[in-house]
Amino acid sequence: xxxxxxxxxxxxxxxxxxxxxxxxxxxxxxxxxxxxxxxxxxxxxxxxxxxxxxxxxxxxxxxxxxxxxxxxxxxxxxxxxxxxxxxxxxxxxxxxxxxxxxxxxxxxxxxxxxxxxxxxxxxxxxxxxxxxxxxxxxxxxxxxxxxxxxxxxxxxxxxxxxxxxxxxxxxxxxxx
Ligand code: GDP
Numbered sequence: 001x002x003x004x005x006x007x008x009x010x011x012x013x014x015x016x017x018x019x020x021x022x023x024x025x026x027x028x029x030x031x032x033x034x035x036x037x038x039x040x041x042x043x044x045x046x047x048x049x050x051x052x053x054x055x056x057x058x059x060x061x062x063x064x065x066x067x068x069x070x071x072x073x074x075x076x077x078x079x080x081x082x083x084x085x086x087x088x089x090x091x092x093x094x095x096x097x098x099x100x101x102x103x104x105x106x107x108x109x110x111x112x113x114x115x116x117x118x119x120x121x122x123x124x125x126x127x128x129x130x131x132x133x134x135x136x137x138x139x140x141x142x143x144x145x146x147x148x149x150x151x152x153x154x155x156x157x158x159x160x161x162x163x164x165x166x167x168x169x170x171x172x173x174x175x176x
Contacts, residue, residue, distance in 0.1 A: 004173060006055050008057050008165075009080050010058065010165055011083050012083075014087055014094065015098070016036075017087055018122075019088065020061050020151045024044060027059050056165070059164075060080070063076050066167065078108055082115075083115070084119055084165065085098050085101055085117065085145070089120045090130055092130040099139065099143070102116070115145075116145040118145050118147045119148055120149040120150070123151050123156070133149060145166060
């Protein structure tokens with residue numbers, strides 16, 4: 001559905017406390033209104049350059065991890081062109097939650113063309129780590145999606161995740 005160059009709708013998914021808001025804040029930058037005209041509380045649209053070409057991303061941080069209301073959650077599962085599936089490497093429950101969300105996404109998007117990146121955030125918290133890099137990588141392999149570890153606190157690999165997303169969206173477009 002997305003046009004070449006976007007805007008692509010990228011949805012942040014994951015358990016409460018894994019760093020979705022931190023990701024959205026980095027994406028929105030200094031929240032300078034000139035810099036990001038279309039930014040609200042939960043939605044931010046921005047043009048970024050990836051591999052020398054512009055791409056417009058609409059980032060949605062609308063996922064309500066607390067609610068058990070499936071009707072409230074479903075729109076998030078359906079409206080994305082791509083998904084960043086976050087967990088915290090310091091929280092095994094959030095890793096298991098990411099697996100459940102991956103399964104739900106597969107039901108909603110049965111064709112394998114929707115890019116998903118499994119993101120292990122908080123990799124700066126070395127001594128509180130509960131999920132190893134190899135577990136994250138193995139999970140991504142099983143779920144047939146990309147994998148990256150990030151630290152929103154250190155601004156490490158966050159833009160790499162967004163850029164990886166754009167590359168996958170472009171590949172998908174070319175292969176159509
Ligand atoms: P959300 O519920 O998924 O939106 O999670 P938040 O973005 O609100 O993050 C929850 C808490 O974790 C906040 O106190 C953040 O400052 C903290 N946090 C988020 N990302 C990181 C990270 O990469 N490293 C560390 N050390 N803390 C983080």
